[in-house]
Amino acid sequence: MAESSARVVPTPTGSALPLIGKSDTKPTWCPGCGDFGVVAAVEMAVKRLQIPSHNVVIVSGIGCSSNLPHFLSSYGFHGLHGRSLPVAEGIRWANHGLTVIGTGGDGDGFGIGAGHFIHAMRRNVNLTYVTMDNQIYGLTTGQASPTSVMGQKTKSTPTGVIEHPIEPISLALASGATYIARGFSGDVKQLADLVAGGIQHNGFSFIDVFSPCVTYNKINTFDFFRQRVYKLESAGHDPSDIVAAFARSLEWGDKIPIGLFYKTDRPTYEDLEEVLAAGPLALQPSGIKGRNDVLDEFV
Amino acid sequence: MSELSVRSGGQAGDGIASVGETIARCFSRMGLHVFGLNAYQSVIRGGHVWYHARTGDGRPHSQGDGLDILYALDKQTVDVHSAGLRRGGTVVFDPEKFAVSESELPAGVTALPVPTLEFARKYTSQSILQNAGGIGATAFLAGIPLDLLHQVLQDSFGRKAGDVVTWNLGASAEGYHFAETHASANASAVRKGGAPKLLMTGNQAIALGAAAAGCKFLAQYPMTPASGVLHWLAAHAQSLGIVVKQAEDEIAAINMAIGASFAGVRSMTATSGGGFALMVEALGLAGMTETPVVVVESQRCGPSTGLPTKTEQGDLNMMLGAGQGEFPRAILAPTDAKDAYLATIRAFELAEAWQTPVLLASDLHLSESHFTVDREEVALNLEPSSLFTVPPNGHEYKRYQYTDSGVSPRALPGQPGLQFVAGSDEHDEKGHLVSDTRSGIPRWVAERVQMMDKRMSKLRGLRADSAPPVLEGPAEAPLTFVAWGSTVGPIRDAMAQLASQGKSTNLLYFPTVFPLDPDGIVTALGRTHRTLLIEANYSGQFGRLLRAETGVHLTDRFLKYDGEPFYPHEIVARGLEELDHGGK
Numbered sequence: 001m002a003e004s005s006a007r008v009v010p011t012p013t014g015s016a017l018p019l020i021g022k023s024d025t026k027p028t029w030c031p032g033c034g035d036f037g038v039v040a041a042v043e044m045a046v047k048r049l050q051i052p053s054h055n056v057v058i059v060s061g062i063g064c065s066s067n068l069p070h071f072l073s074s075y076g077f078h079g080l081h082g083r084s085l086p087v088a089e090g091i092r093w094a095n096h097g098l099t100v101i102g103t104g105g106d107g108d109g110f111g112i113g114a115g116h117f118i119h120a121m122r123r124n125v126n127l128t129y130v131t132m133d134n135q136i137y138g139l140t141t142g143q144a145s146p147t148s149v150m151g152q153k154t155k156s157t158p159t160g161v162i163e164h165p166i167e168p169i170s171l172a173l174a175s176g177a178t179y180i181a182r183g184f185s186g187d188v189k190q191l192a193d194l195v196a197g198g199i200q201h202n203g204f205s206f207i208d209v210f211s212p213c214v215t216y217n218k219i220n221t222f223d224f225f226r227q228r229v230y231k232l233e234s235a236g237h238d239p240s241d242i243v244a245a246f247a248r249s250l251e252w253g254d255k256i257p258i259g260l261f262y263k264t265d266r267p268t269y270e271d272l273e274e275v276l277a278a279g280p281l282a283l284q285p286s287g288i289k290g291r292n293d294v295l296d297e298f299v
Numbered sequence: 300m301s302e303l304s305v306r307s308g309g310q311a312g313d314g315i316a317s318v319g320e321t322i323a324r325c326f327s328r329m330g331l332h333v334f335g336l337n338a339y340q341s342v343i344r345g346g347h348v349w350y351h352a353r354t355g356d357g358r359p360h361s362q363g364d365g366l367d368i369l370y371a372l373d374k375q376t377v378d379v380h381s382a383g384l385r386r387g388g389t390v391v392f393d394p395e396k397f398a399v400s401e402s403e404l405p406a407g408v409t410a411l412p413v414p415t416l417e418f419a420r421k422y423t424s425q426s427i428l429q430n431a432g433g434i435g436a437t438a439f440l441a442g443i444p445l446d447l448l449h450q451v452l453q454d455s456f457g458r459k460a461g462d463v464v465t466w467n468l469g470a471s472a473e474g475y476h477f478a479e480t481h482a483s484a485n486a487s488a489v490r491k492g493g494a495p496k497l498l499m500t501g502n503q504a505i506a507l508g509a510a511a512a513g514c515k516f517l518a519q520y521p522m523t524p525a526s527g528v529l530h531w532l533a534a535h536a537q538s539l540g541i542v543v544k545q546a547e548d549e550i551a552a553i554n555m556a557i558g559a560s561f562a563g564v565r566s567m568t569a570t571s572g573g574g575f576a577l578m579v580e581a582l583g584l585a586g587m588t589e590t591p592v593v594v595v596e597s598q599r600c601g602p603s604t605g606l607p608t609k610t611e612q613g614d615l616n617m618m619l620g621a622g623q624g625e626f627p628r629a630i631l632a633p634t635d636a637k638d639a640y641l642a643t644i645r646a647f648e649l650a651e652a653w654q655t656p657v658l659l660a661s662d663l664h665l666s667e668s669h670f671t672v673d674r675e676e677v678a679l680n681l682e683p684s685s686l687f688t689v690p691p692n693g694h695e696y697k698r699y700q701y702t703d704s705g706v707s708p709r710a711l712p713g714q715p716g717l718q719f720v721a722g723s724d725e726h727d728e729k730g731h732l733v734s735d736t737r738s739g740i741p742r743w744v745a746e747r748v749q750m751m752d753k754r755m756s757k758l759r760g761l762r763a764d765s766a767p768p769v770l771e772g773p774a775e776a777p778l779t780f781v782a783w784g785s786t787v788g789p790i791r792d793a794m795a796q797l798a799s800q801g802k803s804t805n806l807l808y809f810p811t812v813f814p815l816d817p818d819g820i821v822t823a824l825g826r827t828h829r830t831l832l833i834e835a836n837y838s839g840q841f842g843r844l845l846r847a848e849t850g851v852h853l854t855d856r857f858l859k860y861d862g863e864p865f866y867p868h869e870i871v872a873r874g875l876e877e878l879d880h881g882g883k
Contacts, residue, residue: 090558
């Protein structure tokens with residue numbers, strides 16, 4: 001146990017303290033993995049917003065992409081498969097002075113963690129969730145994922161996938177997320193803009209990233225996406241129009257949109273949780289010493 | 300002790316729990332100790348439910364055995380419960396609904412027909428008001444002064460619409476005076492004792508203990524019989540500054556609690572066996588990341604959905620083994636409400652000091668029964684410290700630094716310069732993964748062992764910090780009951796009954812069921828003459844644990860898994876068998 005009672009409180013954002021950078025751990029992803037672009041974009045976005053690294057917590061689940069927190073110099077929580085979002089929510093509610101970023105993969109977020117994904121969005125918890133969507137299970141060596149396309153042959157589907165894939169953007173629109181975007185790890189600059197926009201947004205920000213697995217997914221490769229992606233902002237999409245956003249989210253084929261699908265303002269869970277009006281929970285006094293009124297109801 | 304038991308019964312939806320609680324609260328406000336048993340079924344309307352309030356001049360530790368006053372809202376209540384009525388007892392019922400003849404009651408028991416519906420109709424067409432007349436008649440028979448009953452009724456309706464209060468006061472007064480005119484009070488009718496006592500359920504005591512311990516965050520998914528913790532803290536969240544979150548499932552609940560704890564607040568989740576089964580993986584997450592968390596596991600009859608509204612101590616094996624791999628944990632087992640308050644505080648202290656999950660093993664019988672406590676027994680005098688402290692080491696911060704105690708300095712997000720990653724994978728002192736490119740390499744194989752040893756060494760401290768077994772009663776008694784958790788209550792009552800028959804017994808119970816101190820237990824058991832293990836489960840799970848930890852096999856057992864709490868007379872009978880015939 002710490003012996004000193006001196007209190008060090010979380011400080012507000014500012015550039016006086018060290019900004020986020022690479023940690024002393026080198027990424028262990030396969031050479032050419034899409035996730036390198038994502039970690040670079042997250043670092044760029046957080047740095048650009050001048051948030052000191054000690055006020056950032058990156059929370060992940062399990063899978064190749066969920067190793068991301070180890071590669072940056074912020075606080076991190078590398079939890080269980082599929083359970084990053086409940087941990088991230090708990091962190092936000094305990095200290096909403098912190099910038100919380102969830103990271104993970106498609107199996108982690110849309111398979112085992114799908115229930116948490118939906119509920120975190122409907123709550124509009126103010127955090128940013130970046131999924132590295134490679135449409136395959138990588139760390140378990142190549143099984144079908146919830147976003148694998150119909151017919152895709154994998155170790156677990158040798159004759160091809162026979163389930164319709166989850167469309168994460170449509171799901172997010174239906175579930176109540178208030179900032180919904182799609183990036184491509186082949187375009188780090190745009191991705192960094194989308195992540196920065198998500199962090200700045202007051203509410204649940206979801207950024208699904210095409211982050212190709214160069215080892216196990218031979219269909220959805222960098223080239224596959226380079227030939228197909230187009231930017232919503234160049235196509236005249238109005239991100240305040242949820243119906244248009246839904247229509248765009250269903251586009252898949254020769255043309256696949258990336259960019260900001262939808263953005264709206266709705267009070268966050270933290271805005272509506274009255275206990276948090278008194279400031280970050282971790283900095284509020286605790287205990288009920290002397291609150292003998294509490295006992296009166298038992299008389 | 301002189302005692303009085305009042306039981307009310309009817310169908311779910313009849314307001315039985317509220318009738319029973321009103322009577323129980325009258326007793327506690329008169330300064331008497333009460334035990335209140337709320338027996339119900341997994342149904343919202345219909346079925347058969349009852350509430351049993353037991354009081355007297357001592358402290359009842361259980362629902363006891365017989366009853367003196369039965370307020371029956373339906374005939375089934377008479378059929379099911381009248382056999383338990385003691386001589387001099389009374390059945391209160393409304394003859395407009397059904398008839399009760401004294402020939403169907405035990406000898407010396409009176410049937411008292413009270414026109415409760417007629418009283419109710421004077422005020423409203425809502426038949427629920429019949430209960431007020433029944434409460435009034437029951438209160439008279441029990442010795443409760445009318446003005447005290449009226450205060451309790453007024454307080455229970457709070458600042459609601461005046462009419463409802465007026466009707467209840469009027470109808471209850473009519474019932475009271477009717478009984479006064481047509482019957483005499485029970486021979487064991489109560490008299491005012493000392494200062495009013497506090498009446499609370501085990502769940503409320505747990506919630507109160509959590510708040511006192513500095514808990515700032517509860518995440519929970521509703522599940523009987525743990526929901527009372529959620530309900531009490533939700534109702535007081537704003538007043539006490541506690542964030543209470545109903546999660547989408549138990550997996551989310553414990554992960555949220557772990558996240559909140561990681562970020563610097565004392566956190567808790569509560570559930571029953573089915574929900575705890577879902578929390579198992581995250582329990583290990585707390586162990587691996589060395590994040591304090593308190594988990595309340597209020598057991599009910601299993602397996603699977605089991606008997607959701609009935610009690611059992613069948614989850615001990617699961618609590619002991621929950622989680623893949625090994626990590627330190629403690630399991631505390633409070634016996635009653637005042638103990639639950641203190642044990643919850645203790646659970647938070649242990650979790651924080653040893654940075655590991657601590658389980659509070661309750662059960663339906665403790666969680667949902669009513670107990671009385673004195674104000675000083677739940678003194679709100681704790682001042683929880685801030686968790687934001689400066690880790691003691693200077694230049695290079697290592698979250699998982701090797702220490703003698705196994706406890707490493709804990710930084711919290713927001714503290715500058717101390718960033719680290721808490722990982723569910725095996726890691727080194729700085730939190731860096733060992734699992735990916737380093738596992739299997741000799742240096743890191745050794746590191747894994749060292750980190751595992753560090754975590755597990757916390758068990759030593761946990762053991763030293765935990766409450767040892769308690770021996771109650773004469774040290775030299777020829778029979779020792781061995782128990783844990785809520786079964787201690789009926790055993791205490793049984794011991795008093797046995798003592799009144801000149802039979803000396805004592806009780807060895809375990810406030811901490813894990814980790815145990817084998818040497819201390821062997822010594823304690825070595826001083827006993829004969830033991831009887833009492834558990835509410837099929838296989839004697841605690842007996843198995845004791846045998847595993849100490850090599851001592853407690854062969855004489857009284858195990859119950861019918862969903863019902865132990866009744867003192869059952870324990871008396873088994874105790875006498877042991878004493879007279881050397882047991883089975």
